[in-house]
Amino acid sequence: MSPALSYNSPPLEQQFSQPDALQKYLCTCTTDINKIHGRHTPLMLAVQAWDHAAVDLLLEYDDLRASLCNAYGQTALSMAITQGNVSMVQRLLRRKDIEFYSQNRNVQQPLLVALEYQQHEILEILLQDPRANINQKDHSGRTILHLAVIYGDLHAVVSLAREELIDVDCPDHLGETPLTLAAKLHAGDQPNNVKIHQCLLSRSKVRVHQHATKTFNTELIELLGFV
Numbered sequence: 001m002s003p004a005l006s007y008n009s010p011p012l013e014q015q016f017s018q019p020d021a022l023q024k025y026l027c028t029c030t031t032d033i034n035k036i037h038g039r040h041t042p043l044m045l046a047v048q049a050w051d052h053a054a055v056d057l058l059l060e061y062d063d064l065r066a067s068l069c070n071a072y073g074q075t076a077l078s079m080a081i082t083q084g085n086v087s088m089v090q091r092l093l094r095r096k097d098i099e100f101y102s103q104n105r106n107v108q109q110p111l112l113v114a115l116e117y118q119q120h121e122i123l124e125i126l127l128q129d130p131r132a133n134i135n136q137k138d139h140s141g142r143t144i145l146h147l148a149v150i151y152g153d154l155h156a157v158v159s160l161a162r163e164e165l166i167d168v169d170c171p172d173h174l175g176e177t178p179l180t181l182a183a184k185l186h187a188g189d190q191p192n193n194v195k196i197h198q199c200l201l202s203r204s205k206v207r208v209h210q211h212a213t214k215t216f217n218t219e220l221i222e223l224l225g226f227v
Helices: 021-028 042-048 052-059 076-083 086-093 110-116 120-127 144-151 154-161 178-185 191-203 208-214 218-224
Strands: none
Touching (some): 042 052, 042 076, 052 086, 076 086, 076 110, 086 120, 110 120, 110 144, 120 154, 144 154, 154 191, 178 191
16 A cells, blocks of 8 residues: 555655655555656755665656756756766666657756856766757757857866867857857956967867957957967
């Protein structure tokens, strides 16, 4: 008989605070494994608790909705990325239904979460996944490379610039490319700035000097003087 959750039962977060409690619950429970209890699904709870065995058990369910998000836009994958839990991320990526992108703006996107939390090792893992569209644009027309430049994250810029399909000349809705943003936001000859510029210039298919002169882009002209 499955353990019924009565009205007076404590929240699942409290029930699963003890080691192996979530695994035991899953082995005997016949309720909806995708049901959100409080703020989390059982998969989210397992990820949050770093319970690899429970996650493995859940991933065996064919009807598991692995990319389900809660009211805060969190998914099991985004939570694992935020925690920096490499092995958990690798487990979740084995599911074919794990989503890298959502039409819902409120859902946390894996690549962007890895960038925001500077989880560089996880970012590298995500980039190796064929589901990762590195030129995907957000609502402002920016790609992850735009954002890496805005954050001044040299490691992320280098990793992204190495990708064969990366488009470093992709303009956002304001016409800014990663390179023109770098010229505006990271001017000067500081080592990290120069490396960011060099990475972007090495992958640009635009005749940068000609473009800078033609468009009177003083920031870009100044940038070219440093590299």
